[in-house]
Amino acid sequence: MKPVVSVKELMRDMLDPASDNIFDAVKIETTKRGTIERVPKTDADWDKIRVGAVTIAEGVYLLKVPRPFAPPGDENNSSGPEPSELSPAQIKAKLETDPVLWNAKIEALRNVGLEVLEIVKKRNTAELWDAADNLDRACEACHLQYWYPGDPALLEKVDRQLEELYGRPSKAGK
Secondary structure: OOOOOOHHHHHHHHHHHHHHHHHOOOEEEEEOOEEEEEOOOOHHHHHHHHHHHHHHHHHHHHHHOOOOOOOOOOOOOOOOOOOOOOOHHHHHHHHHHOHHHHHHHHHHHHHHHHHHHHHHHHOOHHHHHHHHHHHHHHHHHHHHHHOOOOOHHHHHHHHHHHHHHHOOOOOOOO
């Protein structure tokens, strides 16, 4: 397989929009008219969530295809004092140091996509709230490891949360 886009572009153009189908499905919004709880109600609402879950469950495996981490010439926000992002070279070095961890992060995200597919079959709104939280945790655990320079205390906290959630260490901070 030959990749068409970088990891950054794959995330921006495919996986992130797909995750929004899940994140936006359940939320509490405060407006001038009061607090509104948004939950899926129609077949179209549930179909949109399913599209997001399928795209994540299948699409995340595209991250297993070796590809650049950013488009040519894009160094992320990795320069200057205390940069907010790792450079593509730094990310690549982390992956090469521990490819098993990279694949574990991919599997964690895929598992959430599979979880959401089961929730859609049952149309269980209560479980969808938890799944959206699980999706956020899986995304951030990977971003903390491979995108942001990393705060060891924050990485340890994410590790503990994922261990509580899934019953095993996530290795987010390693």
